[in-house]
Amino acid sequence: KAGVTQTPRYLIKTRGQQVTLSCSPISGHRSVSWYQQTPGQGLQFLFEYFSETQRNKGNFPGRFSGRQFSNSRSEMNVSTLELGDSALYLCASKTERLSDTQYFGPGTRLLVL
Amino acid sequence: QKEVEQDPGPLSVPEGAIVSLNCTYSNSAFQYFMWYRQYSRKGPELLMYTYSSGNKEDGRFTAQVDKSSKYISLFIRDSQPSDSATYLCAMSVTVQGAQKLVFGQGTRLTINP
Numbered sequence: 001k002a003g004v005t006q007t008p009r010y011l012i013k014t015r016g017q018q019v020t021l022s023c024s025p026i027s028g029h030r031s032v033s034w035y036q037q038t039p040g041q042g043l044q045f046l047f048e049y050f051s052e053t054q055r056n057k058g059n060f061p062g063r064f065s066g067r068q069f070s071n072s073r074s075e076m077n078v079s080t081l082e083l084g085d086s087a088l089y090l091c092a093s094k095t096e097r098l099s100d101t102q103y104f105g106p107g108t109r110l111l112v113l
Numbered sequence: 114q115k116e117v118e119q120d121p122g123p124l125s126v127p128e129g130a131i132v133s134l135n136c137t138y139s140n141s142a143f144q145y146f147m148w149y150r151q152y153s154r155k156g157p158e159l160l161m162y163t164y165s166s167g168n169k170e171d172g173r174f175t176a177q178v179d180k181s182s183k184y185i186s187l188f189i190r191d192s193q194p195s196d197s198a199t200y201l202c203a204m205s206v207t208v209q210g211a212q213k214l215v216f217g218q219g220t221r222l223t224i225n226p
Contacts, residue, residue, distance in 0.1 A: 101214075
């Protein structure tokens with residue numbers, strides 16, 4: 001079974017721009033979560049989508065948004081980019097069973113100049 | 114105070130040594146406990162997953178959970194240079210019917226040949 005895939009793998013943007021990241025979950029996984037990873041803050045939860053609905057949200061500003069499509073693929077958007085948004089953005093998928101854990105993609109490394 | 118505390122290291126040990134990695138937590142509602150391994154420029158990879166107090170062994174890896182002390186550990190026996198990576202502990206709690214994962218800061222481990 002193919003793992004979680006994320007595109008693009010690397011991205012360079014400038015302050016004020018917006019960016020859209022994409023995630024394809026493992027086949028059969030309907031839950032998709034997004035995380036931001038930085039050296040200073042570690043892995044921080046952004047939001048989770050399940051069946052096209054946002055089910056959980058972390059403590060990030062409204063510039064960070066996401067959506068999920070009917071095939072469970074998900075996109076994350078960051079508007080008005082700031083230098084501090086430079087990070088590795090990770091997507092993770094899981095089944096709907098609470099006892100199952102999440103499987104991560106390779107991440108998208110975003111650099112904001 | 115963070116919900117999950119993990120010493121970021123770095124930790125450097127000789128090949129063949131036993132490695133002990135630890136996390137403490139404050140939220141007694143955490144139900145599931147995980148260890149992820151993350152190589153440089155890759156996404157986290159699930160190593161161990163457990164939900165009860167006690168030990169769980171998988172090859173050279175042993176995960177230990179002590180819910181009464183709110184303490185989890187990962188032991189690596191006969192450590193190899195290929196074990197050099199960042200190790201992240203993670204814990205999950207059910208929030209509004211969904212699983213929320215909280216990660217430790219990660220411990221950077223180097224195994225020296």
